[in-house]
Amino acid sequence: MTADTSPKLTPVSEPEHTPGPSLLPRPARIFVAGHRGLVGSAVARRLEADGHEVLTRGRDQLDLRDAARTEAFLRDVRPDAVVLAAAKVGGIMANSTYPVQFLEDNLRIQLSVVAGAHSADVPRLLFLGSSCIYPKLADQPIREDSLLTGALEPTNEAYAIAKIAGITQVNAYRSQYGRSYISAMPTNLYGPGDNFDLATSHVLPALIRRFHEAREADAAQVTLWGTGTPRREFLHVDDVAAACALLLNRYDEPGPVNIGCGEDLPISELASIVREVTAYQGEITWDTTKPDGTPRKLLDVTRLTELGFKPAVELRDGIAATYEWWLNQH
Template sequence: MASVPFELKGKSVYVAGHRGMVGSALLRRLAREDVKLVTVDRREVDLCNQAQVFDWFARVRPQVVFLAAAKVGGIVANNTLRAEFIYDNIAIAANVIQAAHANGAEKLMFLGSSCIYPKLAAQPLREDAVLTGPLEPTNEPYAIAKIAGIKMAEAYRSQYGSDFISVMPTNLYGPGDNYHPELSHVVAALIRRFHEAKESGARSVVVWGTGTPRREFLYVDDMADACVHLMKTYSGSDLINIGTGEDIAIAEFARVVAEIVGYRGEISYDTSRPDGTPRKLLDVSRLDKLGWRATTSLREGLERAYEAYRATLLVPTQA
């Protein structure tokens, strides 16, 4: 049964998706707790494979689960790999949540995404805005998969009394991000683009879209700290947004990234590229009442993110 505060000390804690940006941040944060961390490589257990997931959970029986595994990407990846994004993410959620229930997990946290909210929902985005309007078309398959995971957690809590909770992080960035030139999120994409332009002496960098959409950005280690805080202090069927409560226009954000990277050229905008949702700012009043606020400023976080990106350039590529 649900209990707050929830004691993590001495328990086996499974982080699903531990090699991703979110999962690796959770591992860093959980290393400060007195827990037994449990991970499994995708080559051993494919979370889309029901039989493999069920077998692994039956053998290992983790007591606590952070479900951070997902197929993720930026606006181009979401709009191009639509079938993969909906199938893989529904399969991951269904397999892990059912396996956790069947094998007696004491608590599970499902990590969603702010794209679950309707495209034109009132700002800032309140948790009760889910399913009140049409989604942003470019990432609808991913959003539907995440909504399915949220509703699964709700259903297992309702029917079985499972202490399963869901959190909605805003746009994340930091160490472990994906810097693919076309499939990355906006922060990683801009860091790479401005760095390469600086190194090559390019006079201009093109940013996709009009630059007018506003986005909220959260440093990934802050997100991990919020997740651990909520795992200990929250139990309920309601979603909890995780963000900073502040947003910035993409054009202004691009200028900040360029400054941190050291790029001094011009910035232009490719208006033929989609903007996506006009604004995405989370209402974090629930999180604030639960006693947590972000501590890493945008500039400080971007400086750390750029340092992490430069470190990736020093790693030799595998033959």
């Protein structure tokens, strides 16, 4: 018998002071596009825990880049809402190496799902983007109205432009057709279901794997990219999922709403936490010839906080649980 390594979801109740009726029926039938990914899997768990019926399709069943098939599927199942968490994602190396795919795949998915939802008369849709939509040198913490006020970070510009197009598409359906479609921009995410491939992963799972393998090999040092000085904000996927459920129920405004914890830390400090969690005893060195990326990326989460959202997972605890999950999987 194999051990149960699926993540255990801690129920997150809706804030008692949140006013107004829910924008979703209870229970609702909700299509989660991208349910096998980091965010989509967490959102599916959250919505099921809240008593909703979650509809899913894998890529082998439905390629979301195919507009005609996606529209036909949505017309057939007629969900009450769609959560668009499907995307081609990756870290600095993957974004720099494959900008065409990061631009075109994401544009095709977004155009297909949002247009298909409208055609199928789906009442609610939540489009999930990324904090990389904001200018590289935006004032900190980054407010939602910073969008399109400056140049983007070059290393993930193609991906960011695709996500900005998704926000614009959602706003266009709101203004032209009166659709109750919304956009949310999560900060850097981590948790069960993350990608630990060193060639395509984001910084936190990459650090976990690097330090684990260095400990297993008894390596004297681990060399990391950049200077370690950029600051980043991290949020556990179960907290993101709780925020998404809250937004689906309560939020209906144009433009993006940020999802984050409102706190950040230097990459060097993050690396030290991961080293401690993985019990690696060697040195950390920095390859300053490699890019740092955006100097700082902290989101202003005032809008979300005013809805009653508060993260439940502490960073070190979340990293430890994610490391345990990865060990059980691999």
